[in-house]
Amino acid sequence: MRHRNRFSHANVELNMAAMLDMAFQLLAFFILTFTPAPIEGQFALRLPPPVAQTKPDNLTNVANETEALLDVNAVHLGLSANAEGRLAEVTLEDQPVFMGEWNPRHAGLLNERLKEIFSAPDSPFRQVQIASDSTLHYGEIMKVVEVVSKQRLADGKFLQEIGFVERTGR
Amino acid sequence: MPIHRHSNGSEMNLEPNLTPLLDLVFQLITFFMLVINFKGAALDLSLKLPVLGSARPVEWKKGTEPIVLNVRSDGIVQVYGEVIDPAEFFPALALKAAGQQGNGKAERGKTTVRPPVILRADERVPFSKINELMKLSRENGFDNFALSAVSSARAGGGGAP
Numbered sequence: 001m002r003h004r005n006r007f008s009h010a011n012v013e014l015n016m017a018a019m020l021d022m023a024f025q026l027l028a029f030f031i032l033t034f035t036p037a038p039i040e041g042q043f044a045l046r047l048p049p050p051v052a053q054t055k056p057d058n059l060t061n062v063a064n065e066t067e068a069l070l071d072v073n074a075v076h077l078g079l080s081a082n083a084e085g086r087l088a089e090v091t092l093e094d095q096p097v098f099m100g101e102w103n104p105r106h107a108g109l110l111n112e113r114l115k116e117i118f119s120a121p122d123s124p125f126r127q128v129q130i131a132s133d134s135t136l137h138y139g140e141i142m143k144v145v146e147v148v149s150k151q152r153l154a155d156g157k158f159l160q161e162i163g164f165v166e167r168t169g170r
Numbered sequence: 171m172p173i174h175r176h177s178n179g180s181e182m183n184l185e186p187n188l189t190p191l192l193d194l195v196f197q198l199i200t201f202f203m204l205v206i207n208f209k210g211a212a213l214d215l216s217l218k219l220p221v222l223g224s225a226r227p228v229e230w231k232k233g234t235e236p237i238v239l240n241v242r243s244d245g246i247v248q249v250y251g252e253v254i255d256p257a258e259f260f261p262a263l264a265l266k267a268a269g270q271q272g273n274g275k276a277e278r279g280k281t282t283v284r285p286p287v288i289l290r291a292d293e294r295v296p297f298s299k300i301n302e303l304m305k306l307s308r309e310n311g312f313d314n315f316a317l318s319a320v321s322s323a324r325a326g327g328g329g330a331p
Contacts, residue, residue: 016188023195030202035210041225042288042316047308085296132297138241139220139293141300142319146222166301 043142043149048074048127048163074129074163075117079144081136090144102143111147118151118159126153127161134166212250213290214240220293225319234285236316237263241291245299256306264310286314 078091151159240248
């Protein structure tokens with residue numbers, strides 16, 4: 001068997017051009033299909049069963065004892081819409097928190113009221129039931145949801161049980 | 171290989187060295203592969219989501235791929251670009267989940283974890299539509315629900331005027 005000369009000076013070169021062509025094609029594909037992901041976030045909710053609010057006549061009655069118990073543990077928010085589908089009024093247990101369009105001062109006001117309720121050490125409340133006008137826009141509801149989901153329960157966890165009820169008779 | 175021959179008889183290689191260029195191109199490819207967004211197909215980027223500073227991406231449990239519902243301002247609901255009828259979609263999804271449990275895909279003694287539902291709605295969608303979807307979701311056992319928003323106005327997507 002003949003041994004190859006280990007010290008041969010034969011110049012072995014790879015043809016890079018073909019590799020470069022392929023790499024450029026891959027690069028073109030990735031550039032053309034590149035769409036930066038939007039910086040999106042979510043508000044995670046656990047949907048409790050819908051329960052009747054304290055008064056409104058147009059909602060169903062509390063169906064059974066479990067629901068009645070859930071209702072006792074819930075804080076009730078009412079959202080009213082104006083003709084353009086924007087927030088016109090927010091009530092807490094039928095008492096107005098503010099009237100007029102949403103602004104940072106109103107957000108602070110609602111936050112303080114909810115904080116008073118949820119931060120109490122012996123607070124029995126575990127969920128918020130939001131009764132909203134059917135015409136209120138999603139963007140407006142989310143402003144309220146943002147404030148609600150900032151609340152911490154007595155055990156230190158963030159509030160996640162948020163229920164929604166539609167008010168139609170207004 | 172292009173070779174230039176000198177007048178004195180010596181040879182010179184004129185081929186450019188492509189290796190650094192190839193290195194650079196591979197680095198660019200690596201970058202684009204890392205930032206590629208495979209979940210983009212589930213998102214309708216034409217929706218104008220509400221802008222809320224405290225919206226943060228939610229980490230879902232492993233093995234629970236969320237179902238993303240896109241709701242346009244005219245109330246049309248889309249999943250992966252296809253228009254769906256929510257009244258048929260949720261029961262079908264619940265049946266599928268129950269079927270997986272029946273086929274023994276779920277661990278013994280454990281109930282199948284229903285995937286979370288992410289609602290991406292245009293900011294002008296009325297509450298009645300949102301409530302309808304939440305009701306259907308809950309009635310079919312999908313209790314884990316998330317409402318989407320963008321965390322900064324700059325990233326607010328295209329959006330209809």
